[in-house]
Amino acid sequence: MPIGVSKLAAASASSSQRSRRRQRNPSSASSSLGGIPTASKKSAIQTIYDVSKDVFAAAAPGFQPLPSDVARLSGFLNGLKLQDVGLDASMPYLRADPDEGHPTVTYLHFADSPKLTFGVFCLPESAVIPLHDHPGMTVFSKILLGSMHIKSYDWVKTPPTGARLAKLKTDTIFDASSETVVLYPENGGNLHCFTAATPCVVLDVMGPPYCQTQGRDCAYYDVKATRGGEDGQYAWLKQVRCTFKIDTFHMGLNIRK
Numbered sequence: 001m002p003i004g005v006s007k008l009a010a011a012s013a014s015s016s017q018r019s020r021r022r023q024r025n026p027s028s029a030s031s032s033l034g035g036i037p038t039a040s041k042k043s044a045i046q047t048i049y050d051v052s053k054d055v056f057a058a059a060a061p062g063f064q065p066l067p068s069d070v071a072r073l074s075g076f077l078n079g080l081k082l083q084d085v086g087l088d089a090s091m092p093y094l095r096a097d098p099d100e101g102h103p104t105v106t107y108l109h110f111a112d113s114p115k116l117t118f119g120v121f122c123l124p125e126s127a128v129i130p131l132h133d134h135p136g137m138t139v140f141s142k143i144l145l146g147s148m149h150i151k152s153y154d155w156v157k158t159p160p161t162g163a164r165l166a167k168l169k170t171d172t173i174f175d176a177s178s179e180t181v182v183l184y185p186e187n188g189g190n191l192h193c194f195t196a197a198t199p200c201v202v203l204d205v206m207g208p209p210y211c212q213t214q215g216r217d218c219a220y221y222d223v224k225a226t227r228g229g230e231d232g233q234y235a236w237l238k239q240v241r242c243t244f245k246i247d248t249f250h251m252g253l254n255i256r257k
């Protein structure tokens with residue numbers, strides 16, 4: 001997903017004014033608006049953290065969990081409902097602000113450690129998380145509400161000179177009945193773009209976290225050209241300056257680590 005630690009902090013700070021204007025501040029909105037995790041709704045979130053801590057115990061750039069661990073975490077996430085993480089479809093993050101030019105994406109940050117980070121992305125209808133990468137990372141994504149189009153690519157091993165060649169992995173609509181999608185450092189659709197067909201909530205568990213100081217910041221791409229072939233579809237991707245904005249809230253859930 002598209003935000004590193006530094007961007008989380010920046011986004012959180014920059015979003016505070018907007019959140020007040022919209023009355024979206026979780027601490028003030030929880031009782032009246034619903035859809036905000038509370039102490040009584042943390043058990044599933046704690047379980048996600050506990051399982052993920054095991055799965056990502058050896059996480060480092062390029063790390064790929066064992067298949068048995070992928071099955072374990074995916075299996076748990078597959079059975080997860082929106083209500084299990086203390087959210088519901090009435091939360092304001094799923095409604096577009098008519099005063100804005102495009103629907104705002106909101107990230108509710110649940111927990112992190114040096115090995116992993118997880119939370120949920122809330123997308124009003126038609127919101128887009130543009131094409132971005134996950135350098136050296138493994139990401140579990142489970143849609144908890146709504147349906148979204150996911151288009152993903154993996155890099156083709158060519159020298160990185162300007163635009164880079166990538167092979168299309170996924171170009172499909174997923175919804176809350178879909179199983180957990182897992183991407184890996186070099187396959188599974190390491191670069192992806194989300195477009196909300198309806199209001200959506202998607203939970204992401206990823207590791208190791210983005211790290212700007214290690215040269216693993218999130219990068220965004222535009223598709224410059226495509227071509228088809230007998231062995232699949234390909235695209236030339238060119239890195240572009242990030243103009244994507246996201247509202248971020250740290251939920252302060254007192255996860256037992």
Ligand SMILES: [Fe+2]
Nearest residue numbers: 001002132192
């Ligand atoms: Fe992502």
